[in-house]
């Protein structure tokens with residue numbers, strides 16, 4: 001479904017991502033882990049077609065270099081972060097922006113019944129139906145995060161890219177988001193690629209884990225394989241598994 005072949009990318013003349021190859025099949029949740037500055041977001045930008053690359057990225061066998069921006073956007077949606085708010089729209093209007101691709105390139109036209117129904121479905125899936133008419137600049141960080149998820153879903157992509165999607169979400173909504181993504185990715189021709197700092201959440205969502213260090217892929221495999229090979233400990237320069245076990249022991253005391 002998505003294939004990265006010896007991808008290099010970066011900013012100006014500097015390569016941040018160095019020689020990454022990956023194959024992401026249907027129904028896969030890939031979580032990307034690695035310390036600050038190792039290139040996780042830069043890799044997502046390359047996959048979204050935002051940065052020029054050397055090597056190749058293929059979606060369903062077609063190079064993104066041969067695809068137009070709207071063609072890539074029809075396949076891959078990036079869940080935006082809170083810093084992207086510039087205008088005050090209602091929740092409904094914001095989620096409708098995700099349908100833009102399908103609205104014959106005009107957001108000024110009245111959306112079709114189909115588009116409206118699709119937006120309603122996305123609002124329902126993210127628990128936002130009851131606040132559909134609220135202005136987004138009056139929402140809490142967690143509500144806003146869910147609005148952006150709904151807008152991403154409204155784009156009806158095959159692949160969702162997420163960059164630390166659980167920022168601003170309280171525990172309940174973190175769990176709900178992860179559970180929702182797990183369910184969504186198992187639908188026909190879907191996959192999720194996410195960057196996480198919370199290793200617990202990453203391990204909960206992931207079928208595959210990619211560990212990055214200094215722009216390179218240093219480990220790729222199932223969560224249990226990646227935990228066992230101690231690469232995580234090395235790249236984070238701490239005993240990750242030991243830390244997790246200690247935390248659990250603390251809770252057992254209560």
Ligand SMILES: Nc1ncnc2c1ncn2[C@@H]1O[C@H](COP(=O)(O)OP(=O)(O)OP(=O)(O)O)[C@@H](O)[C@H]1O
Nearest residue numbers: 011012016034035036037038039040041042043195
């Ligand atoms: N727009 C940019 N122009 C130049 N350099 C950049 C730009 N964005 C990121 N970088 C650099 O690229 C490197 C990788 O950054 P990136 O944001 O991809 O890392 P990350 O692993 O996502 O980090 P974090 O975990 O802190 O979010 C860093 O050295 C960063 O300073």
